[in-house]
Amino acid sequence: xxxxxxxxxxxxxxxxxxxxxxxxxxxxxxxxxxxxxxxxxxxxxxxxxxxxxxxxxxxxxxxxxxxxxxxxxxxxxxxxxxxxxxxxxxxxxxxxxxxxxxxxxxxxxxxxxxxxxxxxxxxxxxxxxxxxxxxxxxxxxxxxxxxxxxxxxxxxxxxxxxxxxxxxxxxxxxxx
Amino acid sequence: xxxxxxxxxxxxxxxxxxxxxxxxxxxxxxxxxxxxxxxxxxxxxxxxxxxxxxxxxxxxxxxxxxxxxxxxxxxxxxxxxxxxxxxxxxxxxxxxxxxxxxxxxxxxxxxxxxxxxxxxxxxxxxxxxxxxxxxxxxxxxxxxxxxxxxxxxxxxxxxxxxxxxxxxxxxxxxxxxxxxxxxxxxxxxxxxxxxxxxxxxxxxxxxxxxxxxxxxxxxxxxxxxxxxxxxxxxxxxxxxxxxxxxxxxxxxxxxxxxxxxxxxxxxxxxxxxxxxxxxxxxxxxxxxxxxxxxxxxxxxxxxxxxxxxxxxxxxxxxxxxxxxxxxxxxxxxxxxxxxxxxxxxxxxxxxxxxxxxxxxxxxxxxxxxxxxxxxxxxxxxxxxxxxxxxxxxxxxxxxxxxxxxxxxxxxxxxxxxxxxxxxxxxxxxxxxxxxxxxxxxxxxxxxxxxxxxxxxxxxxxxxxxxxxxxxxxxxxxxxxxxxxxxxxxxxxxxxxxxxxxxxxxxxxxxxxxxxxxxxxxxxxxxxxxxxxxxxxxxxxxxxxxxxxxxxxxxxxxxxxxxxxxxxxxxxxxxxxx
Numbered sequence: 001x002x003x004x005x006x007x008x009x010x011x012x013x014x015x016x017x018x019x020x021x022x023x024x025x026x027x028x029x030x031x032x033x034x035x036x037x038x039x040x041x042x043x044x045x046x047x048x049x050x051x052x053x054x055x056x057x058x059x060x061x062x063x064x065x066x067x068x069x070x071x072x073x074x075x076x077x078x079x080x081x082x083x084x085x086x087x088x089x090x091x092x093x094x095x096x097x098x099x100x101x102x103x104x105x106x107x108x109x110x111x112x113x114x115x116x117x118x119x120x121x122x123x124x125x126x127x128x129x130x131x132x133x134x135x136x137x138x139x140x141x142x143x144x145x146x147x148x149x150x151x152x153x154x155x156x157x158x159x160x161x162x163x164x165x166x167x168x169x170x171x172x173x174x175x176x
Numbered sequence: 177x178x179x180x181x182x183x184x185x186x187x188x189x190x191x192x193x194x195x196x197x198x199x200x201x202x203x204x205x206x207x208x209x210x211x212x213x214x215x216x217x218x219x220x221x222x223x224x225x226x227x228x229x230x231x232x233x234x235x236x237x238x239x240x241x242x243x244x245x246x247x248x249x250x251x252x253x254x255x256x257x258x259x260x261x262x263x264x265x266x267x268x269x270x271x272x273x274x275x276x277x278x279x280x281x282x283x284x285x286x287x288x289x290x291x292x293x294x295x296x297x298x299x300x301x302x303x304x305x306x307x308x309x310x311x312x313x314x315x316x317x318x319x320x321x322x323x324x325x326x327x328x329x330x331x332x333x334x335x336x337x338x339x340x341x342x343x344x345x346x347x348x349x350x351x352x353x354x355x356x357x358x359x360x361x362x363x364x365x366x367x368x369x370x371x372x373x374x375x376x377x378x379x380x381x382x383x384x385x386x387x388x389x390x391x392x393x394x395x396x397x398x399x400x401x402x403x404x405x406x407x408x409x410x411x412x413x414x415x416x417x418x419x420x421x422x423x424x425x426x427x428x429x430x431x432x433x434x435x436x437x438x439x440x441x442x443x444x445x446x447x448x449x450x451x452x453x454x455x456x457x458x459x460x461x462x463x464x465x466x467x468x469x470x471x472x473x474x475x476x477x478x479x480x481x482x483x484x485x486x487x488x489x490x491x492x493x494x495x496x497x498x499x500x501x502x503x504x505x506x507x508x509x510x511x512x513x514x515x516x517x518x519x520x521x522x523x524x525x526x527x528x529x530x531x532x533x534x535x536x537x538x539x540x541x542x543x544x545x546x547x548x549x550x551x552x553x554x555x556x557x558x559x560x561x562x563x564x565x566x567x568x569x570x571x572x573x574x575x576x577x578x579x580x581x582x583x584x585x586x587x588x589x590x591x592x593x594x595x596x597x598x599x600x601x602x603x604x605x606x607x608x609x610x611x612x613x614x615x616x617x618x619x620x621x622x623x624x625x626x627x628x629x630x631x632x633x634x635x636x637x638x639x640x641x642x643x644x645x646x647x648x649x650x651x652x653x654x655x656x657x658x659x660x661x662x663x664x665x666x667x668x669x670x671x672x673x674x675x676x677x678x679x680x681x682x683x684x685x686x687x688x689x690x691x692x693x694x695x696x697x698x699x700x701x702x703x704x705x706x707x708x709x710x711x712x713x714x715x716x717x718x719x720x721x722x723x724x725x726x727x728x729x730x731x732x733x734x735x736x737x738x739x740x741x742x743x744x745x746x747x748x749x750x751x752x753x
Contacts, residue, residue, distance in 0.1 A: 015374050019311055019321070026316045067498030073320045073340055076374040174373040 007036075008062050009086050009159045012051040012069055013043060013076040013167050020074055024051065027068045033057055037090075037156030045168055048076065054157045077170060081161050088159035092137045093119070094128040094144055095151035101126055104147055114140045125150060192363035197327030198223035200364050201291065201353065202231050204334035207366045210262050212236040212253065212623055214246035214616075218266025219306060221293030223358035238623070238652055241644035243270050245616035247277020248642070250288045252620030254281075255603045256578060256628075258411070260341050261288040261620060267295055268306030271352070272313065276610055278348045279317040283607030284432060285409060287346035289337045290314075296356040297325040310352050319347030327360035331367070339369035344377025345496045346409060379497060381512035381520060388508045389467075389491045390524035396465035398533045399425045400456070400488075402448050402477075405432035405606075406470015406495060410514030413437065413599045416469065419518050424529035426537050428456035430471045432606040435596035439575065445537045449477040450741045451588040454548075454750060455540035457741060460485050461748035462536075469493040470514045473503040474607065483746035493517050547752040548738050553593065559732030560708060562586050562661045566593040568715045569631060569659070577629040578603060580621055582614035582638035585667035588737045590633040612641030618656040619648055629657065629719065636662040636688050646698040649724045657718050658695075658726045663733045664688055671736045676743075695726035702726035 014020055021040065028035050036054040043050035057065075062080050069078040098121060100107055111118065116130040130140055137154060195203070201224050205213065215237060217225045228237045240246040243265040250261030265274050271292040281288045295304040311323045320340045322333050330353070337349040393399055407416050413436045420427045420437070426445045427437065437444050446453030448460065457479075460466065466488040471477070478484040481503060492499070492506040493514060500509040510517050552563030566589055569577065575595040581587040581604040596602060603621055605613040618632035639660050649656060670684040695702035701721060705714045705728065718725040739750045 018323070019315065022312060022315050030316065064498070064502055067500070067502070071496065071498045073372060073375045171373055174371070 003058050003060070005056055005058055007054065007056050007083060008080045009083070009088060009157060010051070010053040010055060010066070010069070010078065010080050011159070011161065011165065012053065012078045013045075013165075014049045014051065015074040015076070016047065016049045017074050020049075020072070023072055024053075024069060024075075027065060028055065031061070031065065033065075039156040039158050041158070043167070045171065048167065048171075052156065052158050077165065077167055079161070079165055081159070085163065086159040086161050088133075088157050089131050090134055090137060090155055090157050091129065091131040092141075092152065092154040094140075094149055095125050096128065096144065096147065096149060098122065098124055098126050100147050107144070107147060110140070110143045114143075116140060190365055192365050194361055195364045196223065196227070196358065197330055197353070197360050197362065198358040199227045200327060200330045200362070201334065201358070202227040202235065203364060204331060204366060205262065206231070206234060207368070208260065208334070208338045210235060210260070212238060213262035213264055214238045214240050214249040214253075214620065215264030216240060216243050216246060216266070216270060218270045218293065220267035220295055220355050221264060221270070221291075221358075223355065224264070224291070224293065224353075237264075238619070238648060240616060240619075241647045242642065243273035244276050244612065245619075245642055245645045245648065247274050247281070247288065247290065248610075248613050248616035249620035249623075249648075250290075251277060251281050251286045251613075252580060252603055252617030253624040254286050254288055254620075255617070256600050256621040257624035258600065259287075259624070260338055261286070262291070263288060264291045266293045266306065267310070268308045270306075271308055271310035274350075275314060275317065278314055278350060280605050280608040280610045280613065281348035282317045282319065284605065285346050285405060286348065287341040288348045289341050290348065290350045292350065292352045293358070294323065294352045294354045297354040298356070300325075300354070310350065314350045317348070318350050321350040321352070323352040323354070324357050325354045327357045327362040330357070331365060332369075335367060335369040336372065339372070340375070378495060378513050379511040381510065381517050383520075385508055385510045386517065386520050386524060389493075389510050390521060392465050392489050392491055392508060393423055393425075393467065394526045394528075397530070398463045399423070399465040399467060399530065400459060400463035401425050401427035401467045401469060402430065402456070402460075402471055403427060403433045403436060403469040404430040404471025406493070406514045407433055407436045408599055410470060410495070412470075412515035412518050415515055415518035415522065417441070418522050419525065422522060422527055423525045424527075424534070425467070426456075426530065426534050428453070430474070430477055430606070431591050431604060433471060434591055435601040436599050438597050439595045440597075443534070446541075447592060448747070449474075450479070451592065451737050451739065453541070453592070454544035454739050454752065455537040457739070457747040457750045458540055459536060461487065461746065463488050465489045465491065467491045467493070468504075469518070470495070472499045475503070478503060479741045479745055479747040479749075483748070544739060544752065552589070557732075559735075560705070560711065560729060561735060562589040562731050563593055564708070565659065565661060565711065565715075565729050565731070566590055566633070568711055570595040572715055572719050573629055573631070577601070577631050578621055578625065580604070580614045580618040580630060580632045582632075582634040583609045583611045584635045584638060585663075585671065585735075585737050586633050586635045586661040588668075589661075611638035614638065615642045615658065616645045616648070618658070619645060619652070619654050622654050622656045631657045631659060633659050633661065635667060636660055636664060636686055636691075637666045639691070643694065646695060646700060649700060650698040653723070655722060655724050657721070658724070659718070660691055660726070660728045661731050662688065662691065662728055663731050663735070665733060667735075668737070670734070674734070674736065691728045692726070700724045700726050702728070704728045704730065706730045
């Protein structure tokens with residue numbers, strides 16, 4: 001039994017129904033597990049929602065929780081993966097005073113080197129967007145902090161897996 | 177355009193009728209074969225009650241005295257009939273009062289559908305009078321739930337509700353319907369649900385797993401079966417019996433599984449778990465192959481997990497994939513319905529008789545009999561024991577009665593000593609341990625099986641949690657037999673206080689009312705027994721009664737239930753005293 005706590009990305013394919021977030025999050029809450037991040041979006045299949053949940057726990061515990069998630073009537077399938085098995089990203093935005101863009105030459109270098117993108121600029125502020133690994137976003141946050149950040153926000157993780165997840169086949173099997 | 181199947185075509189061509197949402201709910205219930213439901217009216221569900229009034233010749237609504245009673249009655253009905261039980265309540269407090277019964281049905285896999293009224297949809301989220309987020313509240317304790325805000329959703333959602341409640345591993349479903357959806361008119365058509373794409377209720381039985389299981393069983397020297405309610409829910413009693421008899425395997429049961437195989441069967445070795453029998457608990461840690469069938473390794477069954485059947489190969493027959501390896505690691509897991517699995521397993525098994533191994537169970541039974549059972553069933557001391565009451569009921573019912581027990585000492589005694597010839601005869605709150613379960617559950621059980629004798633065995637504590645259901649019994653004239661084993665204590669808690677808290681009886685002593693007078697106040701025949709010589713005739717009078725009957729037996733105040741696996745101990749460290 002693997003008792004080491006690891007980071008897992010959980011991918012859950014579900015019907016798009018009100019209340020399902022409550023049902024899924026309750027499974028973690030009941031076992032006193034903190035959800036590091038959660039994202040809900042469309043998936044590659046029309047009408048099917050895909051949840052990406054980032055959690056830390058043992059693999060043994062993870063397997064049991066996947067069983068509990070899949071047990072929910074409106075869950076089509078749930079998977080868990082390690083970081084090595086997925087391609088994953090987060091996205092973030094910074095709102096910063098516009099003056100700084102012109103007064104602090106260093107900021108322009110940071111933007112260039114970090115591959116961040118300027119979304120908008122006006123007289124008062126400009127908005128930077130950056131997608132990437134958590135470490136890249138944290139580095140950018142540290143660098144910009146020195147100049148003052150008006151607002152910062154970071155999304156939950158989204159991830160695609162290296163292996164395929166045969167949801168379409170599963171749904172096709174039901175229809176036949 | 178896609179071609180339609182014949183069924184789809186028939187459905188579309190079927191005449192539609194313009195009716196209200198509330199009438200549609202009643203029509204859905206009728207389409208699902210519901211002939212009785214339990215509930216309590218109130219503002220937000222009144223349109224449905226108005227329809228129930230019009231349909232009262234087709235569907236019997238039982239007014240319980242509290243919504244919790246409605247859920248337990250629906251559970252009792254479901255457990256004895258194998259059909260879906262239905263409970264109904266209004267919004268707000270009516271709905272929240274259902275929660276205990278819903279949680280009980282969830283953990284004991286009982287198929288019930290609960291219907292709650294809700295404030296009109298335009299008031300949702302406004303803290304309206306009697307508004308409560310019952311869908312949010314019930315989410316963790318329901319198999320599925322849904323809120324309907326448009327009448328047109330009713331047929332499909334109701335069809336799904338019944339399908340989900342009873343298919344696969346059964347469970348409770350809650351449907352919340354706003355009052356405006358009840359009033360709204362629409363074109364009604366009903367089609368039963370036959371499948372949901374995201375839901376696979378019965379996994380396929382894999383032949384390779386069956387072969388692996390059969391191989392382990394055929395090579396076992398000391399095999400032991402522990403079966404649970406999955407056998408009853410899967411209607412696999414005959415198949416289990418055939419497997420047990422062919423392979424000659426000593427077989428024990430969980431509290432939820434009892435009655436699937438007759439108590440008197442020579443290979444029935446009794447109950448496992450905290451207050452189970454001595455032999456199956458001790459020998460769990462000696463068997464070489466442990467075959468679990470439709471049970472979930474509850475902590476009350478396993479005791480200390482690290483020391484549970486570590487020497488044994490474990491085979492788990494189970495319908496719910498989430499139960500596999502949840503508590504006990506299995507060597508072979510056979511997913512699927514118990515009836516199908518056991519039917520396919522039978523021809524793979526070698527005929528066998530583990531005579532020496534079975535003798536071990538008999539030897540340990542003798543020890544338990546001399547230390548515990550003899551004194552429970554045939555006491556020589558002055559005070560009455562709970563066991564002798566059960567013994568008298570056994571003698572007079574000849575094992576034909578359905579026993580509905582509440583929670584506590586009397587429950588353990590009832591499950592240990594009640595004799596059963598028929599399946600679906602033991603109705604109790606196993607997983608949740610809900611005091612107050614038995615009286616309303618007995619009402620539902622008796623209504624589902626009017627030809628059977630239904631005897632509720634209840635403690636003085638649990639009885640007072642739902643005692644108001646005597647009103648339901650009086651009004652409906654349902655002839656349930658009620659036995660209260662009164663020791664003027666919350667007996668099980670007191671037992672723990674005696675054993676583990678140095679006899680500090682904190683809030684467990686009860687000053688009880690005159691239970692006989694209360695029963696008589698509800699016009700239920702009643703008697704109190706305080707002496708041994710009165711017991712047999714009183715039980716006889718109760719059993720002979722055509723009407724409901726209340727029997728209070730004043731038993732020894734400080735008797736304990738043994739054997740006992742202390743909390744956190746290994747099952748083989750079971751205590752006999």
